[in-house]
Amino acid sequence: DAGITQSPRHKVTETGTPVTLRCHQTENHRYMYWYRQDPGHGLRLIHYSYGVKDTDKGEVSDGYSVSRSKTEDFLLTLESATSSQTSVYFCAISDLGNLPSTYEQYFGPGTRLTVT
Amino acid sequence: TQLLEQSPQFLSIQEGENLTVYCNSSSVFSSLQWYRQEPGEGPVLLVTVVTGGEVKKLKRLTFQFGDARKDSSLHITAAQPGDTGLYLCALWGGSNYKLTFGKGTLLTVNP
Numbered sequence: 168d169a170g171i172t173q174s175p176r177h178k179v180t181e182t183g184t185p186v187t188l189r190c191h192q193t194e195n196h197r198y199m200y201w202y203r204q205d206p207g208h209g210l211r212l213i214h215y216s217y218g219v220k221d222t223d224k225g226e227v228s229d230g231y232s233v234s235r236s237k238t239e240d241f242l243l244t245l246e247s248a249t250s251s252q253t254s255v256y257f258c259a260i261s262d263l264g265n266l267p268s269t270y271e272q273y274f275g276p277g278t279r280l281t282v283t
Numbered sequence: 284t285q286l287l288e289q290s291p292q293f294l295s296i297q298e299g300e301n302l303t304v305y306c307n308s309s310s311v312f313s314s315l316q317w318y319r320q321e322p323g324e325g326p327v328l329l330v331t332v333v334t335g336g337e338v339k340k341l342k343r344l345t346f347q348f349g350d351a352r353k354d355s356s357l358h359i360t361a362a363q364p365g366d367t368g369l370y371l372c373a374l375w376g377g378s379n380y381k382l383t384f385g386k387g388t389l390l391t392v393n394p
Contacts, residue, residue, distance in 0.1 A: 212382075269314050269375070
């Protein structure tokens with residue numbers, strides 16, 4: 168298994184509070200990603216990083232910010248949590264795969280966030 | 284933006300049956316990946332297909348890439364309860380290093 172951990176694994180928080188989720192990898196992969204997964208919507212990309220301090224927005228980035236100060240850590244912050252951000256959040260890492268010009272993505276175990 | 288449509292959305296079968304799930308794109312893609320996600324866990328990469336017409340086998344799973352490179356299928360032979368999960372197809376956005384996922388097929392194999 169790829170060395171990816173997420174913390175916390177479960178969190179319940181109140182509307183309006185800040186929340187930070189952490190993703191840690193031991194694979195030295197260049198690319199890191201944050202997704203959310205909701206029924207009926209599948210996996211949706213929030214933000215991703217293509218190197219230390221290099222990040223970009225995904226399709227559902229509003230209300231989220233990220234930071235990557237080290238290769239191994241990628242943080243996702245909800246500045247002021249809302250009920251619509253209740254979801255399961257997955258971190259992923261990727262690097263070149265075995266086939267030419269293809270990448271392989273590996274996922275963490277997920278964080279279940281509930282905003283009340 | 285390339286869209287991926289997966290069908291069926293839900294599939295419930297008995298142990299020992301065969302099944303096929305499909306992934307279709309609105310445009311040609313260079314490579315496609317299939318992932319399986321078990322309940323409570325993150326998706327796990329099963330296979331990458333890159334060549335039109337390509338067929339890959341992984342034990343009882345057979346993956347096919349359409350000749351026109353706009354569709355792919357996953358066939359499972361003699362399904363087992365351990366095959367239960369969400370099957371996702373995904374493709375890369377070229378130089379953007381972003382993966383676009385279909386919404387998946389939720390498979391339940393009953394003993």
